[in-house]
Amino acid sequence: xxxxxxxxxxxxxxxxxxxxxxxxxxxxxxxxxxxxxxxxxxxxxxxxxxxxxxxxxxxxxxxxxxxxxxxxxxxxxxxxxxxxxxxxxxxxxxxxxxxxxxxxxxxxxxxxxxxxxxxxxxxxxxxxxxxxxxxxxxxxxxxxxxxxxxxxxxxxxxxxxxxxxxxxxxxxxxxxxxx
Amino acid sequence: xxxxxxxxxxxxxxxxxxxxxxxxxxxxxxxxxxxxxxxxxxxxxxxxxxxxxxxxxxxxxxxxxxxxxxxxxxxxxxxxxxxxxxxxxxxxxxxxxxxxxxxxxxxxxxxxxxxxxxxxxxxxxxxxxxxxxxxxxxxxxxxxxxxxxxxxxxxxxxxxxxxxxxxxxxxxxxxxxxxxxxxxxxxxxxxxxxxxxxxxxxxxxxxxxxxxxx
Numbered sequence: 001x002x003x004x005x006x007x008x009x010x011x012x013x014x015x016x017x018x019x020x021x022x023x024x025x026x027x028x029x030x031x032x033x034x035x036x037x038x039x040x041x042x043x044x045x046x047x048x049x050x051x052x053x054x055x056x057x058x059x060x061x062x063x064x065x066x067x068x069x070x071x072x073x074x075x076x077x078x079x080x081x082x083x084x085x086x087x088x089x090x091x092x093x094x095x096x097x098x099x100x101x102x103x104x105x106x107x108x109x110x111x112x113x114x115x116x117x118x119x120x121x122x123x124x125x126x127x128x129x130x131x132x133x134x135x136x137x138x139x140x141x142x143x144x145x146x147x148x149x150x151x152x153x154x155x156x157x158x159x160x161x162x163x164x165x166x167x168x169x170x171x172x173x174x175x176x177x178x179x
Numbered sequence: 180x181x182x183x184x185x186x187x188x189x190x191x192x193x194x195x196x197x198x199x200x201x202x203x204x205x206x207x208x209x210x211x212x213x214x215x216x217x218x219x220x221x222x223x224x225x226x227x228x229x230x231x232x233x234x235x236x237x238x239x240x241x242x243x244x245x246x247x248x249x250x251x252x253x254x255x256x257x258x259x260x261x262x263x264x265x266x267x268x269x270x271x272x273x274x275x276x277x278x279x280x281x282x283x284x285x286x287x288x289x290x291x292x293x294x295x296x297x298x299x300x301x302x303x304x305x306x307x308x309x310x311x312x313x314x315x316x317x318x319x320x321x322x323x324x325x326x327x328x329x330x331x332x333x334x335x336x337x338x339x340x341x342x343x344x345x346x347x348x349x350x351x352x353x354x355x356x357x358x359x360x361x362x363x364x365x366x367x368x369x370x371x372x373x374x375x376x377x378x379x380x381x382x383x384x385x386x387x388x389x390x391x392x393x
Binding site for chain 2: 016017018019021024025028029032050053054057058061062063064065066067068069070071074075076077078079080083130148149150151
C-alpha cells in the first residue's frame with residue numbers, strides 16, 4: 001500500500017469511526033480488493049480467498065475502534081488480515097501456496113505447477129517467515145518492510161537472504177532425497 | 180465465485196448499514212499515563228495502610244535501594260506499555276516492545292544475585308507480608324490495566340497476559356520496597372522477585388483464557 005493510498009484509507013477510517021456510512025462502504029470495498037490481492041498471493045483456492053476476505057472484513061468491523069487516528073492504516077489493517085490468515089492456516093493444515101518470486105524456480109515445482117510451501121516456511125522462525133512474506137508475497141519494498149517491522153533495512157536484507165537460502169537448502173535436500 | 184462475490188457485496192452492505200460511531204482508543208502512551216497515575220495512587224494507599232518501613236531514612240542512603248526501585252519501576256512501566264500495545268493490531272512488532280520487560284526483569288535478578296554472591300551471611304526470613312503487600316498494591320492497577328487491554332483487540336494473548344501480570348506484580352513489588360524493612364538480597368530474591376516472576380508465569384495461562392483471539 002503506497003503512502004497516498006494509506007492516507008486515503010486513514011481518512012476513510014477516521015470518518016467511519018465518526019459514523020459516516022458512505023465512507024465506511026467505500027473503505028470496505030477498497031479494503032476487500034486489497035485483501036483479495038493479499039490472500040491470492042498466499043492461497044490458490046478462490047472460494048477460500050473470498051471466505052478469508054469476508055472473515056477479515058468482519059474482524060475489521062469489530063476492531064474499528066482500535067485504529068488509532070494518527071497512526072498508519074496499513075500496519076493495523078494487515079495485522080488483522082495476517083491474524084485471520086494464521087487462524088485459517090491452523091484450521092486448514094494442508095495448504096498450497098504460490099511460490100515467492102525469488103524462489104520461482106521450475107525445478108522446485110510439482111507436476112501441478114504448485115508447491116506446498118507450508119512445511120518449508122514452518123522451518124523458518126516467526127520473524128523470518130513474516131519478513132519473507134512481506135517482501136516476497138505482499139511485495140513491500142525493503143524500506144516499507146523496515147518501517148513496518150521496526151528493523152533496519154540492512155537487517156531486513158540479511159533476514160530475507162538467509163530465509164531464501166534456508167528454503168533453498170531444504171528444497172535441495174528433499175530433492176536429493178527423492179533422487 | 181460469482182455467489183461469493185455477491186456475498187462479499189452483501190456483507191459490505193450489511194456492515195455499512197449497522198455502522199455506529201465508535202470512540203477510538205487513546206494512544207498507548209496516554210493510556211500508560213493514566214495507568215501510572217492509578218499505580219502511584221495505589222502505592223501511596225498501600226504505604227498509608229501498612230506504614231512506611233521503619234528504616235526508610237537509612238534505606239534511601241543506600242544506592243542499591245535505588246537500583247532495585249528503579250529496575251522495578253522500569254519493569255512495571257515497560258510491561259504495562261507492552262501489554263497495552265499488544266491490544267492494538269499492528270503495533271506489536273517492535274523488538275523493544277516485545278522483549279524490553281524481560282530484559283529489565285533479567286537486569287533485576289542480576290542485581291539481586293550480585294548482592295547474594297558478594298555479601299556475607301544472608302537471611303531470607305519470612306515474607307508473607309511482602310506477598311500480601313504486592314497483592315494489595317497491585318490489585319486495583321491490575322483491574323485497571325486489564326480493562327484497558329480488553330478495550331482493544333489482543334492477538335498475542337500469551338505475551339499480553341505475561342506482561343499484564345508482570346506489570347501489576349512489579350508495581351506491587353515497587354510499593355513493597357517502601358514498606359518492607361529488609362534489604363537482604365536473599366529476602367528480595369525469595370519474597371520479592373520470585374512472586375513477581377511466578378505471577379508473570381501465571382499471566383501466560385490467564386492471558387490464553389482472557390484474551391481470546393478476535
